[in-house]
Amino acid sequence: MKLHLLSDIDRLLIADAPGWRSCHGSQLNAPAVQQILAERTDRERAVSHFAAVMVPYAGAASPVRSARLLAYDARSGAMAVAVTLADRTDYILSAPNYAERQYGPVTMAGRFGFLSVDTVSRPLKAYLLDGTRLEYEDLVCKIPRGRNTISVQAAEGRMYTLARPLPDNAHKVTDFLLANGTGHDIESIHNNTIRVRDYPATKGDAVTLLHGLSWPR
Numbered sequence: 682m683k684l685h686l687l688s689d690i691d692r693l694l695i696a697d698a699p700g701w702r703s704c705h706g707s708q709l710n711a712p713a714v715q716q717i718l719a720e721r722t723d724r725e726r727a728v729s730h731f732a733a734v735m736v737p738y739a740g741a742a743s744p745v746r747s748a749r750l751l752a753y754d755a756r757s758g759a760m761a762v763a764v765t766l767a768d769r770t771d772y773i774l775s776a777p778n779y780a781e782r783q784y785g786p787v788t789m790a791g792r793f794g795f796l797s798v799d800t801v802s803r804p805l806k807a808y809l810l811d812g813t814r815l816e817y818e819d820l821v822c823k824i825p826r827g828r829n830t831i832s833v834q835a836a837e838g839r840m841y842t843l844a845r846p847l848p849d850n851a852h853k854v855t856d857f858l859l860a861n862g863t864g865h866d867i868e869s870i871h872n873n874t875i876r877v878r879d880y881p882a883t884k885g886d887a888v889t890l891l892h893g894l895s896w897p898r
Contacts (some may be wrong), residue, residue: 682700682737683733683736684717685733685748686719687688687722687750687762688732688733688753690731691720691721692719693715693720694718694719694720695718696718696853697715697716698715702714703741730758730760732753732762734764736737742860744767745765746765746767747765748768749762749860750764751763752783753773754782758778759775759875760774760776761773761784761785761787768799768800769800769805772784772794772797774794774795774796775792776792776793778790779811779827782873785819787816788815788817789812789814789815790813791814791827792811792827793809794808794810794812794815795806795808799871802818804812804862805897807893808861809824809894810827810857810891810894811891811892811893812824813825813826822896824854824892827889827890828892828893831845831847831889831890832845833886836860836883837882839878839880839882840875840882841882841888842873843873843875846872847875849871851870852867852869852870854892854893855891855895858877858888859891860861860889862884863883865877865879865882875890
């Protein structure tokens with residue numbers, strides 16, 4: 682695996698992580714889990730905004746030719762990374778405060794976006810999550826709203842029962858669910874029920890649905 686650490690740092694440590702293996706079965710004598718620690722000690726830059734590209738690969742060479750931090754706003758934490766491969770360039774965009782910004786050739790109003798273009802800059806794929814607009818040249822992806830918060834009647838097992846029915850097309854635009862600080866991948870949506878994967882539904886007054894839009898060429 683190759684790691685491209687794109688942010689400015691003062692110190693980088695590679696170490697064996699203690700306590701990440703159990704004392705049972707095959708874990709007893711397993712190799713230590715390695716971890717990478719990046720630090721900033723300068724008070725002017727001591728914020729926890731780091732951008733890194735991790736590239737696992739098989740073979741003699743990494744498929745990633747270059748990775749660069751395209752944009753970074755220290756106040757909000759908004760970032761954009763450009764990753765170049767042999768046949769395309771991928772742009773990964775993140776903005777915790779949703780504000781509309783220009784990230785190199787891409788404009789986004791939202792929290793997360795992705796755009797892939799070929800070697801002559803034609804768009805191949807695009808994705809927008811929890812936002813309203815992603816734009817690149819003539820390509821414009823729009824969602825009326827990035828999220829929707831709905832009251833909950835009940836939570837049992839991996840099922841949420843909502844206080845009101847969802848629109849018929851809700852399953853097409855809703856990608857993830859937030860509840861009590863936990864993010865869930867959605868397995869299915871039907872009428873006023875949502876079944877989630879992996880984690881049990883947590884009880885609370887409301888859930889937030891994160892809407893996404895995918896565009897393939």
